Each structure stands twice: as C-alpha cells, then as structure tokens.
Amino acid sequence: MPDKDRQSGFLKPELETMSREARDAYLDGKVAEIVAYAYENAPAFKGIMQELGALPGDVKGVADLAGFPITEKGALVEKQRRELPFGGWCGEPIADLGRIYVSPGPIYEPCEAVYEDTRWSQAFYAGGFRRGDIAQVTFNFNMVPFAFMLDEGLRQMGCISVPTGVGNTETQVQALRDLKTQGYLGTPSFLAVIADKAEEMGLDLQKDLNLQVAFVAAEMLPESLRASLQERLGMLIRQSYGTADVGCLSYECHHMGGMHFAADCLVEVVDPETGRPVAEGEPGEVAATVFNKTYPLIRFGTGDLSAFTWEKCACGRTSPKLTRIMGRVDQVTKIKGMFVHPGGVQQVAQKFPQVMAYQLVVTRQAHRDVMTLVCELAEGENQELKLRMEAAMKEVLRVSGQVDFAEPGTLPQGCKIIDDRRTWD
C-alpha cells in the first residue's frame, strides 16, 4: 500500500480548510468579481443580466445569484450556432487564447493561454498524487479539453505527465513498467483492462509495476470494482466529478464518503425547475459558477443530479461534499410533487436480491399520480414481500406507491427505469 504521506495533507490548505463563514465571504467576493467581469466582457452574460434588469452592483454575493437562470449545455450550443464561435461566452479576445477545443455538441470551447486553475491538482493531491510522480493520462487528447486539463493540472503540481491517451493497452503496460509510473488517470474500466493485459503479459501487478495512485472519472465507480483494483494493484483509487465545460467541481479525499466541493469555484445543487438552491440532502441539479475570465460560465447546469452534505470529514477539508451522482436531470420525473430519479428506484430494487428486472411506471388516475413498481422475481411472490417493497419505496423515494409482480419476460430487456405514461390533456 502507498505510504502514509499520500494519505493526508492539502494542496491549498488556506482554501481547503477555511471555516464556513470564511468560505462564504470568500465566495461572495469571487462571485461579485466574476459577475462584474463577465458583464463587461462576455456579451451572452450581459444579455442575461439585461433581461433580468440587473446591474453588476446588484450582485454582491452568492445569495444574489439565486434568481439567475441556469444555463444548460443545449442553450450554449444553440447560442453558438447563432453567434460563432463562442456564443458570447468567451471573456477574452480570441487572439489571447491558448487553445480552442471542439467538443461534442458540437461546441467550441475557449481555453486560457496560461492555465492557473488549481482545482484538478487539488483533486490529485487529495487522491494521493505528490510532486515528482510520473502519471499516465489515458483519457482522450483528441479535440476535447478533459485530458489537457488533467495534463495541465499534473504539471502545475510538479508531476510528470505521460500523455498516452486512450487504447494501445500493451504499450500502456510497457510504459507503466519501464517508467515505473506511480499515477494512473483514466476510467476505472480501462484500469481493469490494463491490469488484465499486464497479467496476460506475464507481469506481477505489484512487483513489476509501481502504481501507487489512480484518479478515475467519467464513469460510475462501483465499490466492488474499486476494492478489487486497489487490492490487485496495491494502490489507492479516488474519483472526481466535473465536466469539460466547467472543470473540476468535486473530488474524493482519502476518507471518501462523497466528493468535497473543489475550492475556488461555486458549486450549487438546485431545483431543476426553478433554479433555486435546494436544502442539504435534497436531490437537485449540480450547477457551477467558475471564476475563469477566459470562459466565465455563471450558473452552468451540468445536467447531473446529486445532493450535498455538510457532514464533517476526518481529512480536515471543510467544504461540503456531493454525496453521489444519481443520474441525469432529464431522467428525473416529478411525481406527487417530489423528484424521483432512476438511481432512487435502483436503490429500492437492490434492497431485494430476488428482483431480477424492474420498472417504475407512472400513470394518472382521477387527476392523481400513481406510481407502480413493476417487478419480475427469481422466486415466488408473496404479500409480505410486496409490503416490504412498498415500505422501501416510501422510505427511499419519499413518495408512496404500489408494487406489482409480473411474469418473467414481461418487461422488455434494457427498458428505461422510469416509464412516465401520464398524459396531461
């Protein structure tokens, strides 16, 4: 297992351990500053403020942003199509940029000439990366920003980046062995592929390789996969959450239990319908405001659903944590006034190992929502199981519903988790 030094400490202690009051004051100042800057330099944001009848002086802090609209990715793409190349969201003259990325959408994204954002390196440090580590970046370097951001973040904290990109598994393994690479950056599933390939090549994963830490992203990380990879490779594996548009938003520390909000950006969890911040523990859309003058996205809606907690963490970081990413907002359905998401339905089903397939069907009867969890079972159905499942639905989803058992093979394979059959006419 990696040495103790990798399991504690901070990259930016002054930002990562500040008191809640100090953080609030810090973010208020940063928000007021970026709003004033974007108003002057990013015409798209000026347009939003004019529509609200607001002036930069009206935004003195985070609370004043609550009434601002959430800008979704789709709206950015639309705006760009009308106003190439950046739809009015670039805060600098094109001549001053460092790169332009071509991301799926398609959307053009401006990148600063000098990369000063420390959020990815905060995440690496929290995950155990240290100065002098050689780190293989196995994300895609072709057109899109993500791998470049990681490369910049690594070099910023004194790590040595090996930009291998995706694929070429055998060459990846050779490089891991020959360079005694300590760090892996990529998806968890590709790390598993690499481990299998290394074994196939006759290598001992712990003796012939020197992997100490992994930073994984872009995929769900099942705990069983984390445990097996950590064990096989003798390394620490930590995950992070962010998007190509707004960069790193949160990351796991040594103690895990969710992902700390990255310092130096504003992460909000908002009601996807109203854009208002939700309370601790409530599910909502993750929205981000970044303090990047090149690409000053303000209240950018990631489309991802999560919740946050203020629970104290043993690592000493004082920021709240995103508990977990629960799915996409566009898969969320409002039932009896509550947001129900596929992850919640999955959580209910997983409590009952005899459930082989399931689907939540939402209908409308006499102007009321009816929620039915249709399940196919491996073994005999009974009334007691039905009642226990209905209680679990109520507990997890906080909406009451009924359970119906169906003959195996009734539900189409790969059916969506929530089937909303309500009609409103």
Ligand SMILES: [Zn+2]
């Ligand atoms: Zn922590």
